[in-house]
Amino acid sequence: MIKKLRKFTNMIILCITDDEDIASSIKDRFNDCRELIVVDSSLANIDDMKFDILLIDYDVKNSVEIMNTLRINKPNLPKITILKDMNDKNIVECINASAYSIISSPINFDDLKLSMIMALNQSKRVDKVLLNEGIYYDSYRERFYNQTEPIQFTKYEFQVLKLLLDNHDRIISYDQIKENVWKEKKMSIFTMRNVINKIRKKTYYDIIKNNSSTGYQIDTLR
Numbered sequence: 001m002i003k004k005l006r007k008f009t010n011m012i013i014l015c016i017t018d019d020e021d022i023a024s025s026i027k028d029r030f031n032d033c034r035e036l037i038v039v040d041s042s043l044a045n046i047d048d049m050k051f052d053i054l055l056i057d058y059d060v061k062n063s064v065e066i067m068n069t070l071r072i073n074k075p076n077l078p079k080i081t082i083l084k085d086m087n088d089k090n091i092v093e094c095i096n097a098s099a100y101s102i103i104s105s106p107i108n109f110d111d112l113k114l115s116m117i118m119a120l121n122q123s124k125r126v127d128k129v130l131l132n133e134g135i136y137y138d139s140y141r142e143r144f145y146n147q148t149e150p151i152q153f154t155k156y157e158f159q160v161l162k163l164l165l166d167n168h169d170r171i172i173s174y175d176q177i178k179e180n181v182w183k184e185k186k187m188s189i190f191t192m193r194n195v196i197n198k199i200r201k202k203t204y205y206d207i208i209k210n211n212s213s214t215g216y217q218i219d220t221l222r
Contacts, residue, residue: 041062055116080103081103170217
């Protein structure tokens with residue numbers, strides 16, 4: 001049972017097509033998703049990109065190769081293929097590349113949007129960003145958990161920890177935390193330390209590391 005619907009507005013969509021009409025239509029119709037990335041077939045290294053669902057034009061010369069690569073590297077990623085010529089050979093290739101569904105062209109955008117919602121909700125997508133000691137962040141629900149229990153952070157505690165998580169590969173200075181979390185409000189270093197200590201008490205001490213009095217960094221992600 002789905003406890004919370006993964007809505008279209010939560011999706012990051014990657015669309016690959018060399019057809020300018022399709023690209024333009026997608027941009028016009030899908031401006032309400034969380035993020036839309038439309039690229040042509042010259043794109044490389046899509047494995048390094050963050051997206052929730054792939055929409056790919058079968059007529060892109062390397063479409064099947066892209067889908068087969070993602071089938072191995074990102075097996076839980078939903079893939080939807082736009083197919084102009086619905087012959088058996090093309091359909092079988094899409095099925096063998098683990099396409100979730102096939103959409104005929106010209107595109108019925110209501111059907112396509114519904115297909116995307118179904119794909120994302122039926123996928124085994126993992127929304128967890130794992131820390132240590134059983135702590136993780138659910139990026140879909142935007143909450144931190146200890147095992148299965150949500151951690152009750154205050155507004156400032158959550159924002160500090162989320163800022164560090166979003167920048168886990170570098171040290172965030174006191175000034176950066178103040179600017180991004182407290183913004184225009186007054187804040188002393190003692191206030192910040194108090195917030196950090198409360199986060200540690202609700203999770204574990206080393207979740208936030210103090211780096212030579214220059215700032216803070218979140219515990220190494222697993």
